[in-house]
Amino acid sequence: MQMTAALSRGPESPFTLETVQIDDPRPDEILVRIVATGLCHTDLFTKSLLPQTVGACLFGHEGAGIVEAVGSEITHIVPGHHVLLSVRSCGVCRQCIDGHRAYCERSHQLNSAGVRTDGSSPIHQNGAPIRAAYFGQSSFAQYAITTVDNTVVIDPAVNLAVVAPLGCGFQTGAGAVLNMLRPEPDSTFVVFGAGSVGFAAILAARTAGVTTIVAVDPVAERRKLAEEFGAVTIDPATDNIVDAVRAATDGGSAHSLDTTGIGAVINQGVASLRARGTLAVVGLGAREVPLNIADIMLNGKTVRGCIEGDSDVTTFIPRLVELFNAGSFPIDRLVTPYAFSDINQAVADQTSGKVIKPVLLW
Template sequence: MQITAALSRGPESPFTLEQVSIAPLRADEVRVRIVAAGVCHTDLVSKALLPPAPAAVFGHEGAGIVEETGSGVEGVSVGDKVLLTFRSCGQCATCAQGHRSYCASFVALNSSGARPDGTTTLSQDGEPVRSPFFGQSSFATYAVATQDNVVVVDPATDLVAAAPFACGFQTGAGAVINVLRPAADARLVVYGAGGVGMAAVMAARALGVETVVAVDLSEERRKAALAVGATAALDGRSDDLAEALAEATGGGATHAVDTTAVPAVIRAAAASLAPLGTLVLLGLGAREVTFDVMDLLNGGKTIRGCIEGDADPHSLIPQLVRWHAEGRLPVDEIIRRYAFSDINTAIADAASGSAIKPVLVFDEPTAG
């Protein structure tokens, strides 16, 4: 079957829409017609790392309609609306404990550029194309996913609005819901008001947290953070940021989320925690950060990492969909829609920060 996919041929080249062949389904696989796909920072990072050949198809926030299922697939039917999320084996120790984002096979299943046996789901003129990315490669009109990373959602779901729930919004919201678990009287600070940070803000407000402060360099993003529920939004460039944070939080954050991966920001976030406060790190970037160990010891502070919101997608994603339907997760305020053919504009806007959350919207594809 011939489909249209956005091919990446190295860090410096733009995406090009080309015809590729999609593989027949295996027993545990599902073919999905893609309706929308979010653009995530991980797509940009991965494109920047891979060589020109073989070509690759990214996209890991796919949303669409199931068109075919493999013979061994259960719980997913033709016609279902689905979101495509990350893969996990479901059998290792962390998966068995419900922490699927720390699966022992996470890298092999999501970032290897092939199925576990080395084959790909996409090819062109008989040559393999790196796929499936995150078990989907959803920058394409169709994607082959696997039962473990296909999440069936309510038939009334707006797939364009919900597509980012599959990764970016799941990461930010999950960090709050699953890791921080703040009470109503908590004082949460979110550093970086991009898509992930905004999801953290919205999730905290949906949980009833009374004090939620966003910190960002962009005035437009600070305004957007207030529009989705932040109780205060502070300029990260301010010379008196520490004092402003202390005032906005009544003495320091009990909980904090960093999405920037900037060492200076992370250090400041740790320093601004109240005693016994917790900082969760979500950003991809700098690999080394230094801290004042005495401050951590004397304050009993906790700093920990978090991948994909420490989520079981099959429970968290439907919860986020319900919250959106109930008006408790106003994601439409920060999504900007792009036609699939405008993918390079969407990527550029994501890289520059001019769009908080780009989402590609697909025309009705014609089957090959």
């Protein structure tokens, strides 16, 4: 079947809308008509890493849509179901069996290889395969081939354009708080970087009843919105971040989250922890960061990595949808819609900080 897709043809080139062909679903696959897809920093980060010689790539991993067709082996998902798409996991490795599907031992093969597990691509152009199957979906297109493990059925009354980012960005921030850090109501929580992941973390901390929430971000508009959500804000351009965090949290944060991936910011996060505090890191950026090990050891501090909010998408995404429906997780205030034809403008606006979460609509 022919469809339109937003292809990447190199790390520096813009996305281009082009006609491609998508396979019919195999017995264990699902064909989803995409309604909306969130634009995530991970899409752009991965795009920047792949050399020009890789050829055309189809990204997109926060898809939301309606099931068009299912393979013969699929029983509990049927055409017409409204679904959110997320990260794949095998379900049978040690991590998956232990309930940590975000750390699936086959994650790279299932999500980042650019092909199905048998080496084929579900997307072609003029007979040539396109690097696709990104996060088991490649949803920067009108349709996507997905699988049971990354396709979550949701209430059809929910606005797909709002909840699409639950597939990754919003899930990552909220899950880091609710699944990993788990702050107590009388505890303190600090987020470094108030983008889509950071704001989802702020909203999650609110749902957990945390009364002291701090947001560190250089963009005035984002600080203003964080204050509307009940956070104390810090401007890194004018404030001494470590001192300001300690002042706002009565001596240091118990729970912190870095969304920036910037080494200097990560170190500020560690330094501003109280004794036995924890910093979770979710930002893609610096591969190596020097840390003050003496400070970490002598004060019992913890630095933890966190992928996809440490969540099982099949249970955590429905939980977040319920919180949104209940009015306690107002992610609609974070989303800005764009037509897919305006994808490059959405990239520019996200990069500049003009918007928090662009969502692309067909």
